Amino acid sequence: MYQLYFYPLNASMAPHFVLEELNADFELIMVDRKNKEQKSAGYLALNPTGRIPTLIDDGFAIFESPAICIHLAEAHPSSNLIPPIGDKKRAFFFQWMMYLTNTLQAELMVYFYPQRHTTEAKNVPNIIDAQESRITDIFKLLDHELENKEFLVGETISVCDYFLFMLAVWADELKTPPLSFTHLSQYLRKLAQRKAIVKVCQTEGLSLLDYQ
Template sequence: MYSLYYSPGAASLVVHWLLIEFDVPHELRLVDTQARQHKSDDYLALNPNGLVPTLVADGKPLYEAAALVLHLADRHAESGLAPALDSPLRGPYLQWMLNLANTVQSPMRLWWYPGDIIDDSNADEIREGTRRRVEAAWDRLDAHRAANGPYLLGDRLSAADFYLAMLMRWTRNMPRPGHDWPHLAALAQALKARPSFKTLYEREGLTDWA
């Protein structure tokens, strides 16, 4: 049994999505970030970074969304969403997971929270830099899918595609969202058509980007 500490629409979304996709027993523990529950002593004992998600597996807390995606996909290899260690696709799979974490998820946090690194008087400059960096990543990803699609690993769907879909959702209110690129839009539509996505949205009470 897994326990997922989550907040609707946050980075926990992809972890929750995979738990549903894999049809494995799990319980949800809502973290009210507006009430700053993620900074409480009890939560910091699980995740000293004070961020969502945290996944308790085998009685031990784990965190970092990309790491949890990799862990779950390997642990539930029967899903086929993670190439085996000896597969020629294993390297590209890990490459895309870390690329997404570093070139999209990391700067996206600064779009929402520019005050993490600079005073609010320069927030617009930070957001503009974030916009350029994220849009450059979408350019590269769209070109890759155009040449190698329909998925990041060509014909094979992987957990990296679920991660990419979540990150595209995060840009839905940016000047140019990820789904504005045609090949990324096709990927988003394919992932959102999965039954697990409908269940995910119902459980998290989400309606936008449906």
């Protein structure tokens, strides 16, 4: 049985989606982020970064959300959540996973935590404005990519799609949210109908009314 240390609507959401899609045997273990339980000695023994999520698989711990998702997909090759070795789509899978994690997620982190990126509090509003513009450009690119496409990579759902859905949820309060883009909106609304996403959102307390 897998164990996923999670917090609702956190970076653990994508691995949670994947576990549900796999119909895997897993246990959710809540990490009380409000009380900084992720910084406790017990949790740091599993994940020295002090961040969420952590996956326990057969007694060993894996951290970093994209790494967990890729590990789960590789461990269940029949799921087709990652293209197999030798398939040209595998390169595009890693291309988009890196873009989502190293670009979109990274820019969102600066947007949500601007105070960590300046020593002058007066600069925070400017950082937020700049980040919103950068993130909007990223969603424009993704919107264009998804024109006439049901999934980001290939003809079937992959880990990339679940990861993008999580990041889109995070960005839903931007001035130009993901659902305001034509193709991206269609893509997200269709994903929101999948059983795995519906179940995880029910568990984590997220309403999908906006995606209907």
